[in-house]
Amino acid sequence: MAKVAFLGLGVMGYPMAGHLAKAGHEVTVYNRTHAKAGKWAAEHGGRAARTPGEAAKGAEFVMACVGNDDDLASVCRGDDGAFAGMAPGAVFVDHTTVSAQITRTLAAEAAQRGLGLVDAPVSGGQAGAENGILSVMCGGAAADYDRAEPVIDAYAKICKRMGEVGSGQIAKMMNQICIAGLVQGLAEALRFGEKAGMDGKAVVEVIQGGAAGSWQMVNRHATMLDGKFDYGFAVDWMRKDLGICLQTADQIGAPLPVTALIDQFYKDVQNMGGGRWDTSSLIERLRRIDGDA
Numbered sequence: 001m002a003k004v005a006f007l008g009l010g011v012m013g014y015p016m017a018g019h020l021a022k023a024g025h026e027v028t029v030y031n032r033t034h035a036k037a038g039k040w041a042a043e044h045g046g047r048a049a050r051t052p053g054e055a056a057k058g059a060e061f062v063m064a065c066v067g068n069d070d071d072l073a074s075v076c077r078g079d080d081g082a083f084a085g086m087a088p089g090a091v092f093v094d095h096t097t098v099s100a101q102i103t104r105t106l107a108a109e110a111a112q113r114g115l116g117l118v119d120a121p122v123s124g125g126q127a128g129a130e131n132g133i134l135s136v137m138c139g140g141a142a143a144d145y146d147r148a149e150p151v152i153d154a155y156a157k158i159c160k161r162m163g164e165v166g167s168g169q170i171a172k173m174m175n176q177i178c179i180a181g182l183v184q185g186l187a188e189a190l191r192f193g194e195k196a197g198m199d200g201k202a203v204v205e206v207i208q209g210g211a212a213g214s215w216q217m218v219n220r221h222a223t224m225l226d227g228k229f230d231y232g233f234a235v236d237w238m239r240k241d242l243g244i245c246l247q248t249a250d251q252i253g254a255p256l257p258v259t260a261l262i263d264q265f266y267k268d269v270q271n272m273g274g275g276r277w278d279t280s281s282l283i284e285r286l287r288r289i290d291g292d293a
Contacts, residue, residue: 001025002151005055005062007075007082008096009036012122013065015130016095016155018044020063023154030055030075052076053085061151062086065095065122068240069102076106088114091144093152095136097121097176099244100166103139107165116144119165120152121172125233133157137175139167173245179279180242180262182216187283190224195290200225220280227287232278235269242266 001024006017009031017040021027027046031037037048049055052075056062062082066072072094076083082092092110094103107117118140128134136152136159138145145161152159162171193200204221242263249256265285272288274281
C-alpha cells in the first residue's frame with residue numbers, strides 16, 4: 001500500500017480517488033473547492049488538504065485529474081504546487097487529457113527536482129471511473145511506470161505503457177479521434193432510420209453484434225433515439241480534446257479532415273445550448289437541421 005495524493009475531484013477524480021482508498025492506500029485529496037475535498041474525506045476516511053503542495057507532502061505518488069493545460073500547470077508549479085511538496089523519488093501521475101507539449105515540459109521540470117512523471121490519460125467516462133474499469137494509456141520512463149502501475153490498477157481495467165513521456169497523451173488523442181468519427185456515423189445512421197420510418201432500437205439489436213458494432217452503439221443508441229443527453233462526457237470537454245488533436249496534427253503534419261469537420265459539428269451543438277450535453281448529442285444537431293426538433 002502506498003501514500004497517495006489525488007488532485008482534482010471532478011466527475012472522474014472523485015470516484016478514482018475513492019477506489020484508491022478502497023484498495024487500502026493512504027489518500028490525501030485536494031480540490032479547488034475545498035468543501036468537496038472535505039466531503040470526500042468524510043466519505044472515504046482520507047484527509048483533505050488546502051493546497052496541492054500540502055496534499056503532496058510525503059506522498060509516494062501524486063495523481064492529478066484536472067481540466068486542461070493551464071489547470072495542470074497551476075497544480076504542479078509554484079510554492080503551493082505539487083512539485084514543491086513532493087520529495088525526490090516520488091512520481092507524479094497525470095490523468096488529465098492535455099497536450100503532449102505541456103506534459104513534456106512538466107516532465108522536464110519534475111526531473112530537475114528528482115521526480116518521475118507519468119502521463120496517464122484515461123478512457124471510459126464517468127461510468128468507467130465509478131466502476132473502476134478505466135482504460136489507462138501511459139507515457140514515461142519504464143521504471144516510473146512500473147512503480148505507478150500497481151497503484152493505477154485500483155481503477156483500471158487495462159493499463160499499458162505506450163512509450164516515453166507524452167506517448168499517453170498521443171494515444172488519448174487517437175482515442176478521441178476514433179470516438180468523434182464513431183459518434184457522428186452512429187448519429188447519421190440513427191437519424192437516417194428515423195426519417196425512413198424504422199425502429200432504431202430493433203435495428204441496433206440486429207447490427208450491434210456485427211461489423212458495425214461499437215461501444216458507442218451499444219451504450220448510446222437508446223438515449224440518442226430518446227433524445228436524452230443530460231449525462232456523460234460533455235461536448236465542451238470533447239471540443240477541448242479535439243482542439244488538442246487538431247493542434248498536434250498541425251504540428252506533426254497529419255491530416256485530420258473528418259475530425260476537423262466533426263469538431264465544427266460539436267461547435268454547432270454548443271451554439272444550440274448543448275455544451276454540457278453528452279457527446280452523443282450529435283444526433284440532435286441533425287434533427288434540428290431537419291426541423292424536427
